[in-house]
Amino acid sequence: MNPVINSLMDHRSVRKYTDRPIEPDILDTILAAGTRAATGGNLQLYTLLVVDDPETLEKLDQALEVPFISRSGCSVAVLALADQFRVRRWLTMHSEREVINHRPYSFFLAVSDALIALQNIVIAAESLGLGTCYLGGGLELDVHELFGAPELVFPAGMVCLGYPEVTPKLSQRLPLEAVVHRNRYHKPTDDDINAWYAERDRVWDTVPDSRKAELAEQGLSGIAQALSVQKFSSERVEQRSRGMLRNLKKSGFDLVTGMDTA
Ligand SMILES: Cc1cc2nc3c(=O)[nH]c(=O)nc-3n(C[C@H](O)[C@H](O)[C@H](O)COP(=O)(O)O)c2cc1C
DSSP states (O other), X not given: OOHHHHHHHTOOBOOXXXXXXXXXXXXXXXXXXXXXXXXXXXXXXXXXXXXXXXXXXXXXXXXXXXXXXXXXXXXXXXXXXXXXXXXHHHHHHHOSSOOOOSSHHHHHHHHHHHHHHHHHHHHHHHHTTOEEEEOGGGGGSOHHHHHOOOTTEEEEEEEEEEOBSSOOOOOOOOOHHHHOOOSSOOOOOXXXXXXXXXXXXXXXXXXXXXXXXXXXXXXXXXXXXXXXXXXXXXXXXXHHHXXXXXXXXXXXXXXXXXXXXX
């Protein structure tokens, strides 16, 4: 193939890093590659908040539900913030017209921009031999309190970076036919879905018997059942959504008021 495809096909999330610091010029190259990503209207509706000083990394770690940074030894975290603050200031300095950029269109455009730049960062970092790991918990961080972010700023994604100490196994993916539909949406049957996820179900066979016994006490006897409790129960989803809803409120984005969806 070619080096880009090879690097993409070799992606794996790294959760243990060496103490080798990321060289400043390497980090700058990675961040610059992030900013070369496509961006709505060429407006770069994001801020890449780089956390690399030990004190701030520790503060960030403590704010996470699970302290990934200290456990993994990652030396840099990048938060991709959807950011409509900067462009709003720019426009209002030069235009008398009211600038509306706090509604769903502007919110989703900025979130897309931020995530596209962040994935460019991941690809660039991996191409240079670094390891990366996204952290879903980044979306729950109060970036206004922690980092002084103003209104119209919302955390869209977070990635940890460092040189890998442990290179994990390549993880499974669903077969292409499960995720690629050609020319129209082909609604899968239950049998299709079961066949596609059969490999995932085999992970259950690797769960130690002692853990299986614990899960059996909760009435769980398979991967799908365990996921439905650990990731998709109403308690868990409510808990994980709370920080995001607070962030929405603090950012001033308004996704619902007066929306006529008819
Ligand atoms: C949006 C998002 C959130 C994630 N959150 C976490 C996380 O909080 N902790 C973690 O260890 N991995 C996290 N990951 C990494 C996934 O677990 C990982 O990508 C998936 O298991 C597939 O493994 P691979 O990346 O090694 O191929 C996240 C990935 C994405 C894209």
